[in-house]
Amino acid sequence: MPPALFNIWIIFIQACLLLPAAYALDTKELDAAREVIIRTVPELKHSSGTLKLEPIPRQNGCDVFETESSGGTLTIRGSSGVALCRGFYDYLKTNNLGMVSWENKSIRWPERLPDTARRKVVSPVRHHYYLNAVTYGYTAPYWTWDRWEREIDWMALHGINLPLALAATEAIGTRVWRQLGLTRQEIDAFHVGPAHLPWQRMGNIVNHDGALSDAWHEDQVALQHKILRRMKSLGMQPVCPAFAGFVPAGLKRIYPDAKLLKLGWGGWPEKNAAHLLSPSDPLFRAIGSMYMKEWQKEFGKNTYHLADSFNEMELPVSAENAAAGNEMLGNLGEQVYRSISSVNPDAVWVMQGWMFGYQRNIWNADSLQALLRKVPDDKVLLLDLAADYNRHFWRNGMNWEVFKGFFNKPWVYSVVPNMGGKSAMTGPLEFYANGHLEALNSPLRGRLAGLGMAPEGVENNDVLYELITDAGWKGTRTDLTEWLDHYCTARYGACPPSMKQAWDLFRRTAYSELRDHPRFNWQLRPGARNCTMNTSEDFLKGLSLFVHTPGLEQSPFFRQDAIEMSVHYLGIRMFQASRAALEALDEQDYPRATQSMAYFRKLALSADALLEVHPAWRLERWIAFARRHGSTEAEKDRYEENARRLVTVWGPPVDDYSARLWSGLIRDYYLPRWEHFINCRMQGKAPDMAAWEKGWVRSRGVSPATAPQDIVQACREAVRQAGPLPPALAASRPGTVIGNWTPEDVSPAWKELFWPVSAEDLRRLHGVRFIYTSGRHALDISRVEIMGDGKVLATDAHAGRAGLPSSRVVYHLSVPDGSRANNGCVIRARVKSADGPDSHGKVELLLQN
Incomplete structure (x- = not known):
């Protein structure tokens, strides 16, 4: 062999000997990745030779993985422990073998893996x-x-x-x-x-x-x-x-x-x-x-x-x-x-x-x-x-x-x-x-x-x-249509036509937009009328189509998602029922308010019962996490109170920011809180909501509930029964009404009243209107402000009167561009009743299209 060629050969051999050291993963990192994979698919633990993990170098400093299966053996090559785990999960989903979430998973591991071609993925970033x-x-x-x-x-x-x-x-x-x-x-x-x-x-x-x-x-x-x-x-x-x-x-x-x-x-x-x-x-x-x-x-x-x-x-x-x-x-x-x-x-x-x-x-x-x-x-x-x-x-x-x-x-x-x-x-x-x-x-x-x-x-x-x-x-x-088909197939085992139709509707409604703080009005302090969730009929139709998709009843993810879809469906109907109850109160139509709240209660308990089967959306689970940290009973109680506060009143002043759809939270907090408010109004009492909320936060445990046996059938039945609001109960005004005033709220002395405004409505707000509905006394207004995160964003101060007749009851608010209210937004008005407290009315936002 010529000397020059011999030298090249020696350099090549040396490079080959040094190459593994340049990128070989620590044995512990390979072992850690293998343990993650085995915890994900326990069947692999005793399957000798069916899983091989091999190191490969990064590309341009970025992680990379390769997967292929042949002869019943799956080989994953990766540049790190994370890359190996990501490679395995990519293989799992790409071949429709399952999916893993936080508190649920669905794995359909075959007795023998099919042969697949080598697939290489390089991360675009470090x-x-x-x-x-x-x-x-x-x-x-x-x-x-x-x-x-x-x-x-x-x-x-x-x-x-x-x-x-x-x-x-x-x-x-x-x-x-x-x-x-x-x-x-x-x-x-x-x-x-x-x-x-x-x-x-x-x-x-x-x-x-x-x-x-x-x-x-x-x-x-x-x-x-x-x-x-x-x-x-x-x-x-x-x-x-x-x-x-x-x-x-x-x-x-x-x-x-x-x-x-x-x-x-x-x-x-x-x-x-x-x-x-x-x-x-x-x-x-x-x-x-x-x-x-x-x-x-x-x-x-x-x-x-x-x-x-x-x-x-x-x-x-x-x-x-x-x-x-x-x-x-x-x-x-x-x-x-x-x-x-x-x-x-x-x-x-x-x-x-x-x-x-x-x-x-x-x-x-x-x-x-x-x-x-x-x-x-x-x-x-x-x-x-x-x-x-x-x-x-x-x-x-x-x-x-x-x-x-x-x-x-x-x-x-x-x-x-x-x-x-x-x-x-x-x-x-x-x-x-x-x-x-x-x-x-x-x-x-x-x-x-x-x-x-x-x-x-x-x-x-x-x-x-x-x-x-x-x-x-x-x-x-990413082709989103193709990705969603693969997502559903990996998650549930199939993607039937009705599921495709449901996702088409979701993509045109709830999943076409960013809702900053999406909450139902009934997740806010009672009296709130705004709902920042998508409540469109197309969204409702998609939810129903999904829940009624046949053939997937044995999939743990389909059961979980059917619960979530059904609760969203019921939540929209609860929004309509609570708004109808408020409208009935405005008109002092107490029988209609009572009927609306009875419908609200039926829907709420139905939603709560479905959530009892959910793997994560349960107040009982949240409280159990908190109490496990206490070393004494007093400390356990304190941690439970802290946990209860965060998912409800939060502060002050970030009330109801966290807004969960959880079993226990619906039946023990949202439902009785609204019933307390409505009942007090009908009895002519001023409901002290802050005291009620404080009492709940300091209470202990969750009330007992019975979960349905056949959860998919229960979801379908709940959606079927939660039809549109009966015409006799339906709200008569559009959803720009944010609240009302009653004799319990006002007096002949000047005071300040507050009504919540959504962050989305803040962007379009240009004014507020006071609408007198009934009573012997008018309402005088001297100043209206919009407040975000505890700061005054805009003010209109002039004398107005809502009564018979009304005068100058529109207050124009010029909200500065870029105003934010991430932690709470309210209308604050300085008002008093004229000559006596018998005054009823509502407050309406004026929004730009």
Whole structure:
């Protein structure tokens, strides 16, 4: 052999010997992926030779997997543990062998696998991001390890490699506060109940719904160890907490000269206001470094650390002084980064970018660049949290365009497919399938590093999560019709014609739009008439078609989805019945109000009974999670109260934000709350709804209920019986009426009344009309305001009278463009009755088309 050829041969042999070391996965990572797959399909545990896992290198830094089956053996090759799990799940769905959700799965594993050709998928991005800071409140605050294990399996199967991991944030913080010399009382005054911890972490609130015990901290530390160990064993890179600047007010006792900036959020009382340590104070970096050292001592080194300092809040500087604001932001960005990097030079600061679109009055190219200018490009990762809201709700341009590709900082494209853990069917499917392609192909994509989703709550609306995670592994267009056919076949085993028809109707109705906060009116404080759910006849028709699809009764997912579809159908009829009851009250037609509420009750109990069979949508399950964390009976009761509060009244003042369609919640909360309100009105009493709600939150347990035996038949019968409202009960006015006034509400003295407004109606609102309906006395009005997140957005002050005759009862409200009301929107009116309290009427919104 010629010497030159011999040398080439030697180089080739050396390269081959070195190649496996360049990309071979750790044996533990292969084993961890295999364990996920076996937990998903236990039949594989004892099937020797039917599953082979092999490592392959990443492509351009991105994960890749390959699948093929031959001779009864399935071979999966992947560049990471997550890629291997994603490859297996892709094989499962592509070959219609099943699907996996959070609390349900359907696997149809054959005795012998058919031969399939090799399929290769390369991720278009490095990161696949998942979770929202508030998911740790709306869904996961009380999860134990068994639930977390299923969640991490779900993440791996769906290709997630950059998840939030925020358990034990307060345990580490408490160690730091004690080292600084704060007392137990000062620390307790800082903390909130477990379900509200996300908002303490982001500086929105403090001192709400209880303190945290040492037992809680110990439990969370042990849990976080398990979470991080499992995530990292699969090759995930968890995003863990860092110090964002929020400190107990008691710090002033120890450091009298400390510069604390008092914040406020959404109209909360002053006692709940957080304190931000000024980034100009040397204590900021010192405490931040202490936090990182303590965290790293407990959990080891980590790459990504989250710190969010201004979520939905105004900057603590004068709005007129942009230069001072930008200087403060520059100092903050530098101090957050330095407090992290001083302990771990390899760490990356991660920041959620919800406010970039939500608060464009504050966050523009100048302010964001100011925040980031002192942070090295590779030491920050921006989560562009809500591209779906930019496009479909705010309609204010995509953030990567407004912020010029994020100034050479790596960023992640993300969507928010759920608000507050609500159970509604909603979401623009076409956008979730293909919206990310706009970012991938944009000349302003900058250093786009990942795709992902940040739901505020999970265990809902499965179709969105399957679609978003599938699309995130593609850089090409998804044919939604084809995808839905495959989705139904993988999920149920077949996609019959009636199911195709149902999905065609869904795509034209509920799944063609983004509803910001979709709730039925009966999920709000009684008296509310607005319904932000899709209630169209085509949607109702689609729900009925789905539920009556034959031949799928044995599918666990069909049974689950039939329950959800039926409850949505019943919920629309409940909306119509409750609105009819309110209309009857307006006209003092008490027999019609009674009949309407009887129909409402029948529908509510029917919906609640169906949900008793649902694998996740049950209040009893939520409460059980909370009580399992208590080490004493008193602590169990406190955690239950905290859990009950979050899914109902929330605060004050974010009432009914979370709006779940859950068994137990319907029969024990929504139904009796409305009955209490209507009965008081008919008896001429003023219902004290706040007292009623407070009593329920402090109650214990769930009332007994009987679940149907044949759930699919029960769903079909419930839909069949829940026909249109009888003509004698039907509401007589359109749905722009938002509330009413009665003698119980008004008096000859001036007072303020409030009526809720939906975020969708806020966008179209241009006025309010007061309509007198009956009684001996008129209503005088002096001022009307629209309030969002506790702030006055627009005011019309003039004297008006609703009576016989009425005069000047229309109040024009010029709402500034871009106004937001994420945490509550109301009409506030200053009124009094003229000469006596016998006055009845209604309040109607004037909306632009």
